[in-house]
Amino acid sequence: LADIGxxxxxxxxxxSIYTANTLCLDDYQHGRVFFIGDSAHIVPIFGVRGLNNGxxxxxxxxxxxxxxxxxxxxxxLLDSYSPERRGATLDVFANAxxxxxxxxxxTRGWRLAREAALSLAIDHExxxxxxxxxxxxPYTYSSSPLSRPSADEAAFAAxxxxxxxxxxxxxxxxxxxxxxxxxxxxxxxxxxxxLNEAETELLAALRTRDRRCKPILIAIAGANVPGAxxxxxxxxxxxxxxxxxxxxxxxxPDLHVAGRWRTFAAPQILEALGAGLGAPT
Amino acid sequence: xxxxxxxxxEQAYEHLAQAIDIAGPxxxxxxxxxxxxxxxxxxxxxxxxxAAIAMALQGLAPAEDRPxxxxxxxxx
Numbered sequence: 001l002a003d004i005g006x007x008x009x010x011x012x013x014x015x016s017i018y019t020a021n022t023l024c025l026d027d028y029q030h031g032r033v034f035f036i037g038d039s040a041h042i043v044p045i046f047g048v049r050g051l052n053n054g055x056x057x058x059x060x061x062x063x064x065x066x067x068x069x070x071x072x073x074x075x076x077l078l079d080s081y082s083p084e085r086r087g088a089t090l091d092v093f094a095n096a097x098x099x100x101x102x103x104x105x106x107t108r109g110w111r112l113a114r115e116a117a118l119s120l121a122i123d124h125e126x127x128x129x130x131x132x133x134x135x136x137x138p139y140t141y142s143s144s145p146l147s148r149p150s151a152d153e154a155a156f157a158a159x160x161x162x163x164x165x166x167x168x169x170x171x172x173x174x175x176x177x178x179x180x181x182x183x184x185x186x187x188x189x190x191x192x193x194x195l196n197e198a199e200t201e202l203l204a205a206l207r208t209r210d211r212r213c214k215p216i217l218i219a220i221a222g223a224n225v226p227g228a229x230x231x232x233x234x235x236x237x238x239x240x241x242x243x244x245x246x247x248x249x250x251x252x253p254d255l256h257v258a259g260r261w262r263t264f265a266a267p268q269i270l271e272a273l274g275a276g277l278g279a280p281t
Numbered sequence: 282x283x284x285x286x287x288x289x290x291e292q293a294y295e296h297l298a299q300a301i302d303i304a305g306p307x308x309x310x311x312x313x314x315x316x317x318x319x320x321x322x323x324x325x326x327x328x329x330x331x332a333a334i335a336m337a338l339q340g341l342a343p344a345e346d347r348p349x350x351x352x353x354x355x356x357x
Binding site (some may be wrong): 080108113115116119126 | 310311314315317318319322346
């Protein structure tokens, strides 16, 4: 109190002992009951995404329940909720353990190492990452049953991998890629000419499988494509997504990548959409 | 790993002794920990650092108030 300039009398009114806990359920699904937020996982208060992950849990089970209850997806789709969101929790735990150890060093050794790192960090960049709570990155659903990495995944030099959150891209006309998506799956295709028959058929088939599916045709820089959704005049989208003419991204309703193909591959794209709606594998 | 020629290693020994005196008894631990992190940042792999830690711990008597988690982790 003296440190903040208070010299007068004082009286303790409230105190608590906070215990940092890092706990989660083994499975976020028990029959027809789904656990979200603090009912599924509790994390320390040190900048760990407890609330944010609760909201993402709700978003994840929300669109899946909506599709299943409306008869637009198989109930198997719901089985992907627990592995996806529990995976995100465990990822957060690993980072939370690091930030908790940094903020409340458990022993003399941890404390001295932290003091050394902080002292160096005043003048140097290299130790500063140790103080990073590393909770800003969205989790990648790479081992989700909904994520089907395509055979040419390795051919991509850039862009979000299968299961990753799709980055937003601002086009030259001021619009953003993710604003062009709908409330179902989205088929993002880079084109340098009008669609051929096979491509038109695929888009129709996607629409038959998911009536909410929205095609987004991105005209490659320099190409004049009548009917394209948007033109990538400065090549920013192609660069960010590692795309060339014919590259196709299938985006989930939560804007994670369900699959991506460097070259157009109709059967695999349709199969990925089926898997994304709970079709048997 | 390229080894420092002996004459330069000897200089390192002397500079270390002088720097410990500059830091003084109240800050020598902090100084030595900073030095270790600064050197670690210049290494090309964690194995070199772990080997140096093992070398430096060799022959030291265990701390009396050694945290339990080390014993649990199987550290001798």
